[in-house]
Amino acid sequence: xxxxxxxxxxxxxxxxxxxxxxxxxxxxxxxxxxxxxxxxxxxxxxxxxxxxxxxxxxxxxxxxxxxxxxxxxxxxxxxxxxxxxxxxxxxxxxxxxxxxxxxxxxxxxxxxxxxxxxxxxxxxxxxxxxxxxxxxxxxxxxxxxxxxxxxxxxxxxxxxxxxxxxxxxxxxxxxxxxxxxxxxxxxxxxxxxxxxxxxxxxxxxxxxxxxxxxxxxxxxxxxxxxxxxxxxxxxxxxxxxxxxxxxxxxxxxxxxxxxxxxxxxxxxxxxxxxxxxxxxxxxxxxxxxxxxxxxxxxxxxxxxxxxxxxxxxxxxxxxxxxxxxxxxxxxxxxxxxxxxxxxxxxxxxxxxxx
Numbered sequence: 001x002x003x004x005x006x007x008x009x010x011x012x013x014x015x016x017x018x019x020x021x022x023x024x025x026x027x028x029x030x031x032x033x034x035x036x037x038x039x040x041x042x043x044x045x046x047x048x049x050x051x052x053x054x055x056x057x058x059x060x061x062x063x064x065x066x067x068x069x070x071x072x073x074x075x076x077x078x079x080x081x082x083x084x085x086x087x088x089x090x091x092x093x094x095x096x097x098x099x100x101x102x103x104x105x106x107x108x109x110x111x112x113x114x115x116x117x118x119x120x121x122x123x124x125x126x127x128x129x130x131x132x133x134x135x136x137x138x139x140x141x142x143x144x145x146x147x148x149x150x151x152x153x154x155x156x157x158x159x160x161x162x163x164x165x166x167x168x169x170x171x172x173x174x175x176x177x178x179x180x181x182x183x184x185x186x187x188x189x190x191x192x193x194x195x196x197x198x199x200x201x202x203x204x205x206x207x208x209x210x211x212x213x214x215x216x217x218x219x220x221x222x223x224x225x226x227x228x229x230x231x232x233x234x235x236x237x238x239x240x241x242x243x244x245x246x247x248x249x250x251x252x253x254x255x256x257x258x259x260x261x262x263x264x265x266x267x268x269x270x271x272x273x274x275x276x277x278x279x280x281x282x283x284x285x286x287x288x289x290x291x292x293x294x295x296x297x298x299x300x301x302x303x304x305x306x307x308x309x310x311x312x313x314x315x316x317x318x319x320x321x322x323x324x325x326x327x328x329x330x331x332x333x334x335x336x337x338x339x340x341x342x343x344x345x346x347x348x349x350x351x352x353x354x
Contacts, residue, residue, distance in 0.1 A: 013187070014183075014184055014187050014188070015180050015183055015184060015187075016183075017183060018143055018146065018182075018183055018186045018187065019186070019187050019190055020190050020303045020307065021143070021146040021147055021307060022146075022147050022148075022305075022307045022310035022311070023302045023303035023304070023305055023307070023310070024139075024142055024143070024144045024146075024190065024303060025100070025144060025145065025146060025147040025148045025149065026148075026299070026302040026305075026310070027135070027144070027193075027299045027300060027302045027303055028097065028098070028100060028103070028139070028144040028145065028149075029098055029100075029148065029299075030295055030296075030298060030299030030302065031097075031132060031135060031136075031296060031299045032094055032095070032097045032098025032099075033098060033295065034128070034132065034292045034295040034296045034299065035094045035097075035110075035114065035132065035292075036091065036094045036095065036098065037291070037292055037295070038292045039087070039090065039091050039094065040091075043087075046083070046084070046087055047080055047083065049121055049124055050074070050083075050087075050117055050120045050121050050124070051078065051080060051083040051084075051087075051120075052078065052079065052080050052083060054120060054121055055076070057120070057121055057122075057123070058076075069112055070112060070115045070116045070119055071116065071119075072112070072116065073086060073112060073113050073116035073117070074086055074113070074116040074117050074119075074120055076120070086113075087117075089113075090110075090113045090114065090117065093106060093109055093110050093113060094110060097110050099149065099150050100144070100145035100148065100149020100150050100151050100152065101149070101150040101151065102151065103139075103143075103144055103145040103149065103151055107136060107139045107140050107144070108140050110136060111133065111136040111137060111139075111140065114132070114133065114136065115133050118133070126290075126293055127200065127293065128290070128292060128293030128294075128295075128296040128297060129293075129296075131196065131197075131200060131296050131297065131300060132296050134193075134196050135193055135196070135296075135299075135300060138189040138190075138192045138193050138196075139189070140189075141185040141186065141188065141189040142185070142186045142189035142190060142193075143182065143186050147310075190303065193300060193303060194303060194304070196300075197260075197297075197300045197301065197303075198260065198261045200297070201256075201257040201258075201260040201261075201277075202257065202258060202260065202261065204257050205253075205254050205255075205256075205257030205258035205259075205260075206258060208253070208254050208257070209254055209258065214250055214254055217246070217247035217250045217251055218246060218247070218250065219250045219253075219254075220239075220240070220246050220249050220250040220253065221240050221246050221250075223288060224236045224239055224240040224287060224288075225240060226288075229287070229288040229289055229290070230287075230289075231286070231287070231288070231289035232286065232287065235286065235287060236287050239287065249283075252276060253280055256273055256276045256277060256280070259273075260273055260277070264304055270304065274301060274304060274305065277297075277298075277301055278298065278301070281294035281295075281297050281298050281301075282294065
């Protein structure tokens with residue numbers, strides 16, 4: 001009976017409703033900021049990193065496995081002017097993605113353009129860029145604009161307009177489609193993103209424990225001493241000069257990464273794990289000058305926070321701001337879950353763990 005109960009719970013989890021609606025919305029915004037930030041800071045050197053001035057990378061490009069359609073946007077033969085125009089268009093698409101405007105169309109366009117740009121310089125990418133591309137691929141199947149987006153505002157206005165015109169009249173003149181395929185694709189994409197995060201953390205943690213430095217608790221010392229990563233040398237020195245701090249941080253980093261999937265299974269340990277990875281990535285962003293990598297990882301971690309937590313925080317923020325932003329982020333629905341169909345109201349779902 002336990003097996004059948006687990007199967008029933010799994011089926012209900014996949015088909016009942018779209019999970020992590022707020023978490024995926026936060027992830028969309030954070031990824032958009034990370035992509036846009038990377039494009040902005042590299043704008044001056046764009047030709048040398050990816051454009052016509054990057055032809056010193058031709059030996060790498062001849063052995064890559066990228067093909068159509070990822071070669072259809074940015075090409076090695078682009079002139080400086082053409083490359084700049086495409087680069088600016090990519091920036092505009094990123095802004096639209098961040099704002100949640102027509103996400104169903106903009107997300108695959110962003111994926112193709114960004115992957116096409118990144119393939120021109122494999123040496124300029126890191127684990128964060130790989131996670132961004134994989135996440136965008138799953139985003140094509142998920143509804144990432146249910147909250148805090150222009151799509152959510154448009155849906156809310158449409159629902160209000162439909163209510164004014166009469167729901168019965170609209171129901172008779174519109175053909176309704178079943179919602180379960182979209183719910184299934186959304187939740188499967190969510191599982192795919194979560195699985196990718198697990199792979200990143202567990203593989204990183206397992207690779208650390210194989211080395212003697214992390215086993216002895218001094219693994220954090222050496223990355224902090226790399227000159228290329230020292231954005232704030234005095235701050236790095238303050239950290240690595242404390243043997244106790246380095247030892248504790250090294251062991252905690254390995255423990256949280258290796259056991260991250262298991263720590264998410266209970267609420268108490270999940271909170272500890274998310275706080276630990278938050279400070280870990282903030283530390284990487286500040287001490288190793290990798291802000292966009294850290295922001296991409298924190299964006300993915302956002303899906304593990306329950307929707308009820310986001311709603312509580314949004315309500316607290318509206319109260320603190322005197323209601324100035326009440327309803328502006330969610331639209332006219334006041335932050336409630338957006339129904340799967342505009343004519344069938346959905347009861348308020350209970351929060352579920354990712």
